[in-house]
Amino acid sequence: MINEKIICAGFGGQGVMLMGQTILYAGMVEGKEVSWLPSYGPEMRGGTANCSVIVSDRPIGSPVISNNATSAIIMNLPSLIKFEKDVISGGRLVINSSLIEKKSSRSDIKAYYIPANDIAVELGNSRVANTVLLGAYLKLTKILSDTSIMKALHKAFSGTKAHMLDINMAAYERGADLVG
């Protein structure tokens, strides 16, 4: 039974909202119950941004994730400090170690350190760091099938963003391979 509660957090512009929406879309395609709730308001303008995504086999009550996240995908240090405590015991932290030197202070959760920006730069565009982390996260949890994830990536990078599809697919694979 899947009941995954994910916090995606980072600086505005790092693509945490899109990362969350990609999980959301893949979950919907797969017929799961899903919800996505963003932070909003002035803090979005250059400050920290985060969204809460729930993928579940059961109907979702509240889309709010307070202190019961099963996973957190963390792209910058302020987000690690803010959200580390909200992950349940036995949960996961996927940390962008390119930008965060600090290690998790929790011993009761599993932390994965992914040099997402370094990999993204290797691939040719630092902006795909979010997809590297997404690849790692989805490989770790296996909550969604590859087919659904591919559909979601195609959806996320279509239209004016279509030129970003290939590099994001590559970023996704690299992220997945790191933890596979």
Next chain:
Amino acid sequence: MGKVLMKGNEAIGAAAIKAGCRFFFGYPITPQNELPEYMSRELPKNEGVFLQAESEVSAINMVYGAAASGARVMTSSSSPGIALKQEGITYIAAAELPCVIVNIVRGGPGLGGIQPAQSDYYQATRGGGNGDYKLLVYAPANLQELVDLTQDAFDAADYYRTPVMIVGDGMIGQMMEPIEFKEHISRFALSEKDWATTGTKGQREPNIINTLFLDPAKLEELNFRLQDKYKLIKSNEARYEAFNMENAQIVLVAYGTTSRIVKNVITDLKDQGINVGLIRPITLWPFPEKAFDNIPSTCKALMSVEMSFGQMIDDVKIASNGRLPVHFYGRSGGMIPSPDDIIEKVKEVIGGAK
């Protein structure tokens, strides 16, 4: 049609256009901006007009003019902006014009904040402006219900010739979850708007849209007519969801965002062997008083759970009419109650109720 993902605010816009709304007058305020932005993109593609007014006051008066011209028209705002619109809303109610008003509620009072709140309950359900009038008030709790009720709101507004308010909050407006746009069929038989000011063409007496009655007997006549209409709405339109009521030891009453949190509470407490029911008003006015006639005998207390410091609790007390003690848990100012806090309060109440 398949399911799509949209933000709540945009979903309202899409639903409105599908319901035949072609005119939108608004003014920017967080957290509802995605709705006017959506309308400014989509209405011109649908032979409609989006207009950003110079203020909320002007926007609602543009709605008055458009509604009295026979159009399906909408405006949206958030709490302080809705406060400004009250002048126009009472005129619209008095002139018996149909329109849909969206309030994506934020914390108050004053300029307040931008996070979710339910502290405009009194304003929405008690009229809000001057005089004896009511709005039909929908309070959807999820995005599917949001789009379904938005479409229905236009039909209900036309049928009863009354303004309908949709009350959400920042969470409902900003979140995404799958939505299906079903084919829209009105549940009302709607007639031509022969009262609208569309020009006499020299073929009929002028149509007058008016809210001034200097003769008190005439004004009372209008009020009698309005009250008859409200009675009809009260008997036809009260809607609610009753959830997990069987053998409930306590019944929580919550709407919109709060009701979603309460559902988590119910699941969590069930695991601990505590049975909690939920009455979720879908219409805030009329308040679903009948729901309180079917509370199981196992229930020893009611508890209103709100993102305010206690507004709906008045209606819970009226509806339960002294049959059960009514408790309260609320957060305000944009703070969202956590399931744990509600659970603690529930345990305190049922412990005390023993």
Next chain:
Amino acid sequence: MAIVFQKTKGLTDKETHYCPGCTHGIIHRLTAEVLEELNVLGDTIGVAPVGCSVLAYDYFNCDVQQAAHGRAPAVATGIKRVQPDKVVFTYQGDGDLASIGTAEIVHAAHRGEKITTIFVNNAIYGMTGGQMAPTTLIGQKATTSPYGRTAEHAGMPLRVCEMLATIEGSVFVERVSVDTPANVRKAKKAIMKAFQCQIEGRGFSIVEVLSTCPVNWGMTPVDSITWLQNNMIPYYPLGNFRKPEEDK
């Protein structure tokens, strides 16, 4: 027998409530005559204000909406955006337009809203019993300026036409008076031009009509006309402030 004068079809048979000597009646008639002569009565929607002319919906023989105080231009905007092929006008006094409704009139002009405003300026709040308006003259007594308006306390009287003429969306702005037969004819011409600008889809048009309020001014109708001529016209000069390019 030849008919030499006939009541315009633009007005209903309802007797008006206006006080003796008040010039609202003339301004109503001019507006109604223009609508009749343009043959648009059946395609016109008027917007009545709050103030003395609140009951205008009873007098104009066309569809009318009564608006909240000052909001007539916003209501008219709603009507015109839904029915761009109709003729839409507001009829507003100086309390309504120049005080509580400044935002609405300025932005209707700013958007170049294709509506016509008939602005009746009698330098006082008539309906509520003679209070000071933004247009009340310096030294003029009103029930809320019992010692006479002073610039220090209440500022200088607001000149609406001059203000609105600075706005690009205004295509026709003219101030007229109905104090003499000649001026009545000029006023009608201006109202005609204003409606023509709307019908041609040019933008916002307004005609300010200087008007008397004998009852609240505390004068006879004849003295009121003289007072208007000696006091109002010097401060509120008659004339055109803005018109379409080719008419210049």
